[in-house]
Amino acid sequence: MITAMWRTFHLGLRGVARHGLRSLLTSLGVLFGVASVIAMLAIGEGLSHDVQMRIQALGSNNILVRSLKPPESNSAGAERSRLSVYGLTYQDAERMKQTLPNAQIVVPVRAIYQDARYADRRADSRVVGTVPWFGETNDFKLESGRFVTEVDLQARTPVCVLGATVARELFPLDEPLGKLIKLGTQAFRVVGVMLPRTALTGDDQGTIEDLSRDVYAPLTTVRQYWGEIIVKVSSGSRDMEQVELHQLQVRVTDVKKVEATAAVLKEMLAASHKTKADYEVVVPLSLLRDAEETKKDFNRVLGAIAGISLLIGGIGITNVMLATVTERTREIGIRRALGAKRKHIVAQFLVETVVLAGGGGVLGMSLGWVICVLVPTINPKLHPMPTQESYVLSFVISVVVGIVFGLYPAWRAATMDPVEALRHE
């Protein structure tokens, strides 16, 4: 049985080897189909991996609440100067801390755009007023020095931690630690320097924000120096904004409770911010789910494209095999006359198509792998991650394509009348 199968396989293999170039051309359809499936799946996997890593960097245990400027109600030009009050409040923060079940840590953040100056150098920066436990909900590493401490918060110390870009621009040569810099008009002492830091903004596009221009200072100090009202002067008009907190970051103890907590949080905020839609809630975990959904959709589209290309590849194989069968009609007649059963003929031609398609599949897998290696050299943002499953799947599918698209030609060959076949010129 095994030897019979091996001999049939060998026979089919010889059929393929007989016309090397033709066999290669025939298997091209499957080859490119499989290669593109491998490459595209790998690129998709890489992209979704990147997105997931970034979302995870936001913290899957976290819920982010941000202040949003509500849409203007009255026409902009009417008043030369006005005060808009919106956003999250200290009261919101307190209420979250008190009432949210499972909310372990609430991190309030206040951000104010101020120039940073040292000697004659100047850097654009964003002063972020926060609390010592900022690190619980944010992923950052210090290059040197320390972060804001409890003592700083209590004593409203004028100290700051510089983002990497700000540090580089203000202190291209000097050691920043211990230096006194000016944020706007206020003097702060540098106590720490951060490594470069980015984060996902949490929008639908997966935009990345550079946080290396942030300067971190105790929330209490920031509140004392700049108050709640920010005045912007632009093209002759004065816009005044009163925003207590720009962000509240909530850390939930258990990942499973994140979405339930987010729901409670939303209700709570809806109750206290009845009049204005001046905040947004971002749940990284939900983003992660969305990203996974998107990936599934992507894979489905990919599957359809792959299916079409393999279908075309398969039709190509059928086409060539039909020609081969016609070309070898005499041989079929001879084999039948000498005792070959129909199943022998079917097996012989089926092995040929399976070898063609399977061989195309294996070549396609190699090509796909090469593409995965080459893609990052063309576009460094892409990191294809070929999965083992995609290789196994591609191979199985190409063999199935061989069987499915070989059946008809093989059946045609097997059902020929031996007498007619022998007479074929």
Place this chain on the structure above:
Amino acid sequence: MPSHEPSVTPGGREVVVAMREVERHYVMGDSVVRALDGISFEIERGSYWAIMGPSGSGKSTLLNLLGCLDRPTKGAYVLGDEDVARLSDDQLSDVRSRKLGFVFQSFQLIQQLSILENVEVPLFYQGVAPAVSRERARQALARVGLGDRVSHRPNELSGGQQQRAAVARALVNQPIVLLADEPTGNLDSKTAREILDLFDELHQQGSTIILVTHDPGVASRAEWVLRVLDGKVDRVDRGGRARVETGATA
């Protein structure tokens, strides 16, 4: 599978091929063509028969039936000890590989295979182990005088050599009957004579041979000449120089 006791002729020899009232009809549009219309004859083991007849007489149809490449519409065809008239396609394939040897006018060797591999083909489908089949094929080729040409491709041999290879292929499975369809039709007269000499030799060694030809010279080498006309046995002559009229088995 219906089994039959081998018939024995009054001469005492075993009958290996028996056709009884065999008919073969073809449907052509609305009309039915009776290619064979009630043919009966018996062939004894070790005899040498020639089948003759003008084109359209039904001799090709008869050969296809004898070769188990086709099934009769009516009647019985006993080959060896079984009636093969009603066998399935697979069973017929089996009969062809075990009981029949074919020699064709146009040799019908597979060009992509070596001579040795060509001779092995019938054994391949019998499932004979490769080593055994190789040895048997070598022996068969040696028997027809091609022992030194085993690894050549058919197109590297002369017509006569190709036909010898085909004879070796027909013998390799030790068939009950050797069927030859115009075996000298594509050969020059000298080579043709050599092939016919080979047939004589095989006949003397005990092979049963049925040869289809339209050439009286070729037919005269056989012991018996069966003439087919209009789908019926016209008459059976004694072959060779004797040409004795018999009506014995018709």
